[in-house]
Amino acid sequence: MSKKLSVPSMALLIIAAGLFVTSIFFPWWGMKFFAPQYPEGLDIIVYPYKLEDANDVSIINGLNHYIGMKEFSEENFPELSYLSYIIGGLALLTLVVGILRNKKLLMGLIGLFVIGGALGVYDIHRWLKSYGTNLDPMAPIDVPPFVPPIIGENTIANFVTHSYFTTGFFMIGIAFILMIIPLWKDRAQ
Template identity: 70%
Template sequence: MSKKLSIGSMLSLIIAAALLVTSLFFPWWGMKFFAPQYPEGLDIIVYPYTLAGDIDIVNGLNHYIGMTEFSNESFPELPYMKYLVIGLAIIILMIGFLRKKKLLYVGIGLFTIGGILGIYDMKRWLKKFGTELDPKAPIELDPFVPPIIGENTIANFVTNSYFTTGAFILGAAFICTLIPLWLERKK
């Protein structure tokens, strides 16, 4: 018979679930574009359910290199993401209340798979937008793939990609799901 998780582990999982839901209210990722004509930079800010920032200006500029426009409709996963996150939060919360160690591994596994799929999806979209350029665009540019994190130069633009508040909250939630492994190590 498997032993129940401690109260400390249960509280850590409850905090993890709360952090997951909290992350929905903050942007997860962003990209800032700098150029001589935009020294203050232009932003694309990605929330788990919508895009924000200087989308119209960036789309107007991207037209010149033949890049597909950024829009909420460009990312079919956006309308479902909040439900997936809430679903994971409910699962983590249930594991916390049931206090079964075997279920803890399921929660950690689901969280890990979700994170891997999320990073893969970001990389896939960045590749699609940067490599599927319209050959009839006014400015011919070699295909490129912006990094998920870091700096990239495209023509006269320098871009900086970065995780932001929501992603850090997700990271904290993941750590909170791992804490029970440490708390239960002697059992």
């Protein structure tokens, strides 16, 4: 049984590495806020290195003040200062594993990816929990603590929020599938 991946599997890993790098330039996660006074919705869009739509974030921060929620800002999310480098490193490792065509290294890389992905989802949940449960008790409007979902809908006062993954996240998902295919495709070699 060969420990080398096939040349087509190597190509899949090189494409996966490209998707990792490309995903950095697309949003990964977002939250849209709807209320009677904002029927078009307000957005928080998260890239691996920034929050998009500063105007909407500013309005959301102004509204969140009334329920005692701390402000959303890039400074409050230190992950945005280094996440792009982690993804770039993962892309480089994927490229190296593809070039070396080593199955054991690929299994290790997939394990690293799964652990990193789980930590990423945990980090999003941790921030949402922190923002929704550490409310200022002196805020003008008293709402019970809450945890917005990572994906899905939530209602607080007259606001309905929709949380969702977006383009960059899906690119990462496709890259992961491209990493798994070689293990299945080359299993008998």
